[in-house]
Amino acid sequence: MRPIFARLARDVPAMLGLGIVVFVLLLAVLGPWIAPYPGDASASHLLRRLKPPSLDYPFGTDNLGRDIFSRVILGARGALQIALAVVVASMLIGVPLGLLAGYRSGWLSETIMRITDVVLAIPQLVLALALAQLLSPSLESAMLALSLTYWPFFTRIVYAETRRLSGSLFVDALRGVGAGTSRIVFLHILPNALSPVIVRATIGLGFTILVAAVLGFLGMGATPPAPDWGLAIAESRTYLPKAWWYAAFPGVAILITVMGFNLLGDGLRDLVDPRIRRSR
Amino acid sequence: MLRFVLRRCALVLPSLLGLLVVTFLLIHAVPSDPAVAMAGDAATPEQIAHLRQQYGLDRPMWEQFGLYLGKVASFDFGESAFSHRPVALDIVQRLPATLELTFASLLLSVLIGVPLGVVAALKHNSWPDYALRIFSVLGVAVAAFWFAIMLQFLFSMTLGWLPLRGDLSATMSRPPVVTGFLLLDSLIAGRWDAFGDAVRHLFLPAVTLALGGLATIVRFTRSGVLDTLQHDFVLYERAVGYSRSRLVWIYVLRNSLTATVTQIGLLFGGLIAGGVVVEAIFDWPGIGSYTVQAILTGDRQVMLAVTLLVGAVYAMVNILVDVVHGLLDPRLMGRA
Numbered sequence: 001m002r003p004i005f006a007r008l009a010r011d012v013p014a015m016l017g018l019g020i021v022v023f024v025l026l027l028a029v030l031g032p033w034i035a036p037y038p039g040d041a042s043a044s045h046l047l048r049r050l051k052p053p054s055l056d057y058p059f060g061t062d063n064l065g066r067d068i069f070s071r072v073i074l075g076a077r078g079a080l081q082i083a084l085a086v087v088v089a090s091m092l093i094g095v096p097l098g099l100l101a102g103y104r105s106g107w108l109s110e111t112i113m114r115i116t117d118v119v120l121a122i123p124q125l126v127l128a129l130a131l132a133q134l135l136s137p138s139l140e141s142a143m144l145a146l147s148l149t150y151w152p153f154f155t156r157i158v159y160a161e162t163r164r165l166s167g168s169l170f171v172d173a174l175r176g177v178g179a180g181t182s183r184i185v186f187l188h189i190l191p192n193a194l195s196p197v198i199v200r201a202t203i204g205l206g207f208t209i210l211v212a213a214v215l216g217f218l219g220m221g222a223t224p225p226a227p228d229w230g231l232a233i234a235e236s237r238t239y240l241p242k243a244w245w246y247a248a249f250p251g252v253a254i255l256i257t258v259m260g261f262n263l264l265g266d267g268l269r270d271l272v273d274p275r276i277r278r279s280r
Numbered sequence: 281m282l283r284f285v286l287r288r289c290a291l292v293l294p295s296l297l298g299l300l301v302v303t304f305l306l307i308h309a310v311p312s313d314p315a316v317a318m319a320g321d322a323a324t325p326e327q328i329a330h331l332r333q334q335y336g337l338d339r340p341m342w343e344q345f346g347l348y349l350g351k352v353a354s355f356d357f358g359e360s361a362f363s364h365r366p367v368a369l370d371i372v373q374r375l376p377a378t379l380e381l382t383f384a385s386l387l388l389s390v391l392i393g394v395p396l397g398v399v400a401a402l403k404h405n406s407w408p409d410y411a412l413r414i415f416s417v418l419g420v421a422v423a424a425f426w427f428a429i430m431l432q433f434l435f436s437m438t439l440g441w442l443p444l445r446g447d448l449s450a451t452m453s454r455p456p457v458v459t460g461f462l463l464l465d466s467l468i469a470g471r472w473d474a475f476g477d478a479v480r481h482l483f484l485p486a487v488t489l490a491l492g493g494l495a496t497i498v499r500f501t502r503s504g505v506l507d508t509l510q511h512d513f514v515l516y517e518r519a520v521g522y523s524r525s526r527l528v529w530i531y532v533l534r535n536s537l538t539a540t541v542t543q544i545g546l547l548f549g550g551l552i553a554g555g556v557v558v559e560a561i562f563d564w565p566g567i568g569s570y571t572v573q574a575i576l577t578g579d580r581q582v583m584l585a586v587t588l589l590v591g592a593v594y595a596m597v598n599i600l601v602d603v604v605h606g607l608l609d610p611r612l613m614g615r616a
Contacts, residue, residue: 118298123553241437251426
């Protein structure tokens with residue numbers, strides 16, 4: 001483990017990404033204690049509507065007089081919750097299917113991979129929007145729709161790794177000494193296939209935050225008065241060009257968070273797969 | 281060549297069939313009754329039963345699927361619950377606007393992205409390279425809908441340089457429809473005023489859409505050029521005394537574009553999907569804003585047709601990418 005961390009520590013962009021991710025995680029956990037006006041998640045103060053950024057309100061206030069700085073901080077929790085739930089659910093669906101399809105061959109394996117191809121052939125955003133609408137719009141539907149459209153990415157990776165590993169010498173040796181299928185798959189193949197899955201999950205977290213923001217923006221995700229970043233940008237459109245700060249800061253929060261996950265994911269990929277070196 | 285193309289097409293067929301199954305299941309696997317949803321809140325039970333019969337919702341699943349296949353084959357996607365017009369007609373009328381926007385942004389990202397990628401490779405590990413790397417990370421991480429709103433705020437609302445929304449000013453009379461592509465139609469009619477106005481309207485949405493693609497193209501061109509520069513033929517041509525610019529911009533670039541072509545293909549699909557939200561923000565009269573409207577009003581027929589359309593476009597683009605690869609590197613054709 002040590003050399004991996006040492007190599008990651010020398011990759012400046014990846015460390016920047018790690019820093020951002022840790023920072024956003026802290027905001028998500030400690031948000032209500034860090035935010036200057038934690039009550040502004042739901043409260044409204046009509047006397048101080050749409051105030052420009054000042055010392056009291058660093059990011060200004062919104063149409064209901066709520067402190068945007070506080071709401072951006074409080075929004076980190078929701079964004080990470082959605083992203084984590086979606087990525088974990090996708091892994092729980094995608095990884096076992098990939099193992100199954102990769103280790104066994106036959107009609108079941110074929111069926112799984114064809115379904116994977118089909119789902120990957122439709123742009124995730126379009127499919128997720130259609131699904132979320134059909135399931136009647138709510139935060140839960142949005143998360144379900146995103147998970148149902150993201151799992152094939154994991155299936156495809158795990159499938160390829162499992163195929164490669166199940167032909168390798170050490171798996172043959174395990175079969176030779178009489179190891180059972182489930183033992184081989186879960187104790188020997190799965191751990192070896194895990195690193196590309198972790199890379200994909202890291203990038204997936206950033207990607208999901210972005211897509212979930214689109215859903216929130218279109219009113220298919222979080223509902224008011226939740227301090228959701230996408231939702232805030234949607235609400236802010238009515239108050240442009242007067243209140244630019246209302247639209248600007250939630251977008252910057254999305255940008256920085258997604259960038260953090262992408263930088264970290266890129267750095268991890270360089271470690272796991274030195275063949276595709278980004279910084280060459 | 282023909283064999284190669286046909287084989288590629290055959291490989292896509294199962295995916296297309298699967299696409300049909302998925303879209304079919306989308307309507308039928310959801311808990312809510314489609315007939316109730318179509319009829320609206322004020323419908324009587326008789327009306328619902330009538331709708332159910334009209335759309336064949338009372339028949340067994342496999343029979344419905346057969347019916348559905350037949351309809352799709354004859355481009356019958358039903359009627360939009362919102363515009364009360366055939367969905368296929370709406371799509372045909374709106375497709376040119378979307379294609380115009382997609383091609384414009386693709387053109388922007390290639391024309392700017394490829395040279396930038398070459399520059400980043402030539403200056404690699406110096407400040408232009410670092411700047412472009414930061415830029416490409418930002419370009420992928422930015423939320424397109426937010427970027428669109430910020431552009432609107434800056435260039436339309438504050439500076440007043442470019443129009444806020446739509447594809448043509450309200451005061452400008454539309455050129456007669458010939459191809460459906462506004463830019464082409466204005467040229468055919470010889471209407472330079474309309475052409476200029478349309479370009480000004482196209483600018484902000486195209487820039488928004490181009491941003492994500494631009495970052496990807498810079499990245500792949502850069503690594504492609506870096507790879508090619510390692511080859512012996514570059515050393516040879518340098519030794520023979522080719523000028524540096526001729527060497528880089530012609531010989532190296534041509535050999536570096538394979539990965540970029542794949543990315544352009546993938547981008548095309550991504551642009552159509554990304555265009556959904558961008559079109560909605562700029563009120564661009566294409567498929568994207570149509571989709572958002574359908575989603576917000578729960579117009580299922582439209583949502584299905586659009587999902588099918590986008591999936592089919594994806595599949596076709598994949599074939600096209602393979603063919604272009606075959607042309608760039610004829611060795612691939614024998615192998616596949």
